[in-house]
Amino acid sequence: MRAGENPFAPGRLERLLGYDPALAGTTWEALESRWHDLGRRAAVTGHRGAGKSALLRAWAQRCDSPVVLHFNEQRRRLDEADRQQIATGAGRVWIIDGADYLALRDRPALHRAAKAAAGILVSRYRARGWPELLRLKSTPQLAGALLERISASHAGQFRFDLDARFRRCDGNLREFWLACYDDLAGRKVL
Structure with a gap:
């Protein structure tokens, strides 16, 4: 299978899945109401690969010109572009992934x-002093539901060992999709 035909290609997953709050047992309206109740400053928490970044990307799309900052293991410092956004971010919603x-x-x-932001939503592993908007948890059932959305035609070949695959990826959906991608591409997966 060519990479462009692989239903688990990262770009395709991004376009196809987005974030659906119904899968976490809530709605956008309920999340926004709770965020307002929390003073428009809250954290989305959960383990690695649980969907925090996907939720924040979708939230940012619902905001009018938010300040979006993204940090990870390779990017731990504020750069000049971040500082410029921060300097002009008063009165805007901040999304800090x-x-x-x-x-x-x-x-x-x-x-x-x-302090001058109109609101802040951050992603963290644990709330640590932030009011918790939502705690995300991936499960094999969630992976199965998303698998059907991604490719019903390929879901059958992954469904028989879904729980074992999910455990091998430690519940990290991002790693789960990469393993499915590798399997379809014919690469050996550990």
Whole structure:
């Protein structure tokens, strides 16, 4: 199978799945209402690969010109573009993906500037002082439901060992999809 034909190609998954709050037992309206109740400052929590980034990307699309900052293991510092966004971000909603990764020495500057934000939604592994908007948890059942959405025609070949596949990926849906991609591409998966 060619990479462009693989239903588990990352770009295709991004376009196809997005984020559906119904899979977490809620609605956009309920999430937004709770966010307002929490003072428009909250965290989306969950383990690695549970869907936090997907939720934040979808939330950002629902906002009018949000400030979006993304941090991860490779990107831990505020850069000049981030500082420019922060400087012009007063009165806007801030979306901070991977807040746990931000270097300690950059956090005070971000916190000071964030006081002028119209609202903040961050993703973290644990809330740690932030009010928790939603805790995401991936399950084999969720992986199965998403598998049907991605490719009903290929779901059957992965359904028979779905639980074992899910455990091998430690519940990380991103790793789960990459393993499915590798299997269809004919690569050996551990």
